[in-house]
Amino acid sequence: MDSKFNITVRNCDLYYSEFQALKDVNMDIDEHEVTAFIGPSGCGKSTFIKTLNRMNDLIEDCRITGEIIIGEQDIYEKGTDVTMLRKNVGMVFQKPNPFPMTIYDNIAFAPRTFGIKKKAELDEVVERSLRQAGLWDEVRDRLRKNAMGLSGGQQQRLCIARALAAEPKILLMDEPTSALDPISTGKIEELMIELKKEYTIIIVTHNMQQATRISDKTAFFLLGEVIEYATTQELFSNPKDKRTESYITGRFG
């Protein structure tokens, strides 16, 4: 419980066969902060967020060097329990991807993976997770209905609740609002600010206003490199690097 879950990245290079997608990334991410990754498409920010829960394992010919340490553990060390890693580091995707099963079964999916079978316990996790995701009042009467019947914004909050049900310490969000309307986006942003009290949140976003609204720190990626990493306020008001400045003032990207 009291073990720390800060993230330390040292000299991280990542290759998709011959193509180098990340170049010498170094970064320290503290607990209970919202960190935003910004940058133009193809700059490596999504690739980088996926290294943190080893989702890039699923991609063939993907090679990674350097160190990524979460808490005490180098997560690319041999013998790392990827299952436990992904339990601790949850992920929400760009497009809502609820399973075509009931709302209840969606949320109970991860707890069941980790051996919780008793109905009372599951009921409790389901209610708590849905409340945390701000979805409980909207779905409490239809927990046994198929999740595919929810609206896009509700589906995305369901996916957040589903991730929270695994009781993660870190929540990775890969452009979680890019497929949603402004109202749903607003709800999810409020939710993130609420959630950072208990979780460390890392979000990839194309929306710079979103980064300024919700994040404590921001990293600007370009062509696989971290150009600048600072507090959000500093990065947006007083960028150190010319390229950061041109990007945030909208001169490219």
Added chain:
Amino acid sequence: MKKNAHKRQILKFAVLKNITRAALLVSLIALVSVVAFILIRGLPHINMQLLFGEYTSRSPSLLPAITGTLYIIVISILIAAPIGIGSAIYLTEYTNSKSRLIRIVRIAVETLAGIPSIVYGIFGYLVFVVALGFRYSLIGGGMTLAIMILPVIVRSTEESLLAVPLALREGSFALGSSKVRTIFSVVLPCAASGIVTSLILAIGRVISESAALLMTIGMVVNKVPENFASPGTSLALNVYYFGSHGYPEEAAATAVVLLVLVMSINILATALGKFFGKGELAHG
């Protein structure tokens, strides 16, 4: 000049339309006349004695064939379904679909699906009936049919599995699930309707098959099989037997039974596909 060209164009359209319409008409006439002819010739001869009576050479019965058909359905599906579904899971979930070896396997499976069934028949005869010493038996015939429907099951199951969005697999892995849990709790349930439909269609093929059984189950039309090792017959085979042994009415009646069975199976498969398919995988 221009006006003429326009007229010619209109004429061309009209001609093409009528030619294709005539083609459709001929196909429909062919189809309808087969069904109508079979029904007219066969329906009057369907009665309880024919369907479930005791077999005598004066009034033959389909009971041995109905029993035999059930046996070979059970045998072939019990063998082919787990192996076929297993192969499809391996192909889609555990291999890189772009690798050369897997492409070759795919082509081989497709080729197997196109082999004439009589070839499976002679294989079944040489291997099961003779070499393995099963003699003419329902098990030998059922196993021959299992091999025959295997590629069909592999292909269609594979298609159902590939239709499950990658995003769902990612979602499952991201929650800490193992590959096994992902396959059994997410991928297979999503693909279930497609897999069930393909099994039903496979049953349809088993019911319709005669050539592959000709040399394997013995075509014993007058005795209800005792168990799966007994020789026997099937409905499709009985059409051939009755037709070539002086029972034309019974042959037509058997054809009606066969027709109704296969039609109901196809309707069932379509209905199941529609029933399960509703909105389940609505998102890409």
